[in-house]
Amino acid sequence: MTLSAAWPVRRALTAEAGSALPAFVDHHVHLHLIDSGSLARRGIAAVVDLGGDPFTLARRPSGLPRTTFAGAFLTVPGGYPDGRSWAPPSIVRFVTDPSRHPGVEGGARTAVDEQADAGASLIKIALHADAGPVLSDAALAAVVASASERGLPVVAHAQGPGQVDRAIDAGVSALAHTPFDAPVSRRQVARAVAAGQAWISTLDIHRGADRDRAISNLRAFAARGGRVLYGTDLGNGSLPVGVNRRELLALTEAGVRGDALVTALTDPWPRARPLDAVSTFVAGAAPTDDDEVASWLSRATVVPTEELTRVD
Structure with a gap:
């Protein structure tokens, strides 16, 4: 086995030999809850914020990590994450009307427009029925349609x-978490894959039965050809702030191995193209054993692409 995306390089400033890969992306973070300053040093060049104050996120400096964001959670009064200690009102917007007309108070289109106008690259909705009420079918459909009109997944x-x-019926583009609260059926997996839906892994947040179910569900989804995002x-x-070795090992356990693991890390979603000004650098040659790839990738750092010289 060889990693097709890795190529041998030498760092110009240190003369250190290693391997280069495209920039790594963490596709599910909450920047208001972490210190993101060390992410690049620990291998993450870009992040997707899936629930934060859209106006604060819009004002973030343009350095690393490069940030795309969904803005606020779209939910209903009393629905997740309304009232959570970690979720101030600035990161929650209520959709109480399925209207697709701009400017309607509590309207689906109004909520989508606010996030889009602030610079959001995607829209996040909460369908957490175990934690309270959720969007109605009409409101869910209106959010997805309004987002589509703004060109947002x-x-x-x-x-x-x-x-x-x-989520599948409504045309939701991605799940923020691999399903973990119940096994997914073969029919559900087939429908999600056929719809082109992506699943973001988030396996390491779970323990016990939830972790086992998430890994099993992701294994079925990946085996069917589903798009997996780290x-x-x-x-x-x-x-850990940076590349999470435990997440990579769990992905490997779910059958997302070798090149597929690298693809999950380097998929630019929701961006159209990967970053080209920076690359991932890992000291030493790429492993030839799939079982060693996760640990090797966890040693990554972000460097300017111009600093790397190909040596093969």
Whole structure:
């Protein structure tokens, strides 16, 4: 086995030999809950914020990590994450009317427009039926349609009976978490893959039965050809800031191995193209054993692409 995306290089400033790969992305973070200053040093060049104050996120400096964001969670009064200690009102917007007309108070289009006008690259909705009320079918459809009109994909936190199917039926582009609260059926997996839906991994936030179910569900999804995105839900509990070795090992356990693991890390979603000004550098030659790839990748750092000289 060889990693097709890795190429041998030497760093110009240090003369250190190693391997280069495209920039790594953590596709699920919450920047208001972490200190992001060390992310690049520890291998993450870009992040996707999936729930924060859209106006604060819009004012972030343009350096590393490069940030795309969804803005606020779209939910209903009393629905997740309304009232959580970690979720101030600035990161929650209520959708109480399925209207697709601009400017309607509580309207689906109004909520989408606010995030889009602030610079959001995608829209986040909460379908967490285990934690309270959720968007109605009409409101969910209106959010997805309004986001589509603005050229934005929709990502959903889908948890609780029927919510994964609702997300698929509504045309949600990605799930913020691999389903973990119940096994997914072969029919659900087939429908999600056929719809082109992506699943963000977030396996390391779980323990026990939830972890086992998430890994099993992701294994079925990946085996069917589903699009898997590396994401950690950074800010949720005690997670390492940077490339998370435990997340990579869990992905490997789910059958996302070798080149597929690198693809999950380097997929530019929701951007159209990967970053080209920076690359990932890992000291030493790329491993030839799939079982060693996760640990090797966890030693990554971000460097300017111009600093790397190909040596093969």
